[in-house]
Amino acid sequence: MKVIEAPLDGSGLRIGIVAGRFNDFVSNSLVTGACARLVSLGVSDPDIHIAWVAGAFEVPLAARAMAESGRYDAVVCLGAVIRGETPHFDYVAGEAAAGIMRAGHDTGVPVVFGVLTTDTVEQAMERADVDRGDKGADCADAAVEMVRLLGAIQSG
Numbered sequence: 001m002k003v004i005e006a007p008l009d010g011s012g013l014r015i016g017i018v019a020g021r022f023n024d025f026v027s028n029s030l031v032t033g034a035c036a037r038l039v040s041l042g043v044s045d046p047d048i049h050i051a052w053v054a055g056a057f058e059v060p061l062a063a064r065a066m067a068e069s070g071r072y073d074a075v076v077c078l079g080a081v082i083r084g085e086t087p088h089f090d091y092v093a094g095e096a097a098a099g100i101m102r103a104g105h106d107t108g109v110p111v112v113f114g115v116l117t118t119d120t121v122e123q124a125m126e127r128a129d130v131d132r133g134d135k136g137a138d139c140a141d142a143a144v145e146m147v148r149l150l151g152a153i154q155s156g
């Protein structure tokens, strides 16, 4: 038996981040946590590019464009869809999740899902806060791990 190693080593990687401005008080925390973790994993700051879009609904298209560009090893998608604030929560959240997954599957580039879907603002803040849930950092870990895992699988 062999476990395929996927070290959390971000050195030399170029990472795209797509973030939704809607509920930007949440997205800002997610972006802060993701960038801090990427740098601590060895990604150099100039190799992290952030694209802001209007909201979660727009995230998949920008993520796909980044993935297709060939300029990024992985794309981290961040945002917050909060049920209390919208009757079309299910459409926005569902389309964002499906589109983000498709962007990754269609391009072969890891595209990580960090769009929070919560019932309340408090839940979203708790998950995004760098001193509590730090979901942005989790997504940074997932992105680097997936790049290294796919590389290890491909190289045998």
Ligand code: INI
Pocket (backbone or CB within 6 Å): 020, 022, 023, 054, 055, 056, 057, 058, 079, 080, 081, 082, 083, 085, 086, 092
């Ligand atoms: N976008 C979000 O990212 N989060 C939300 O909670 C949200 N709500 O509440 O509607 C939201 N809507 C905007 C949507 O993502 C698009 O930007 C907009 O519909 C324009 O296409």
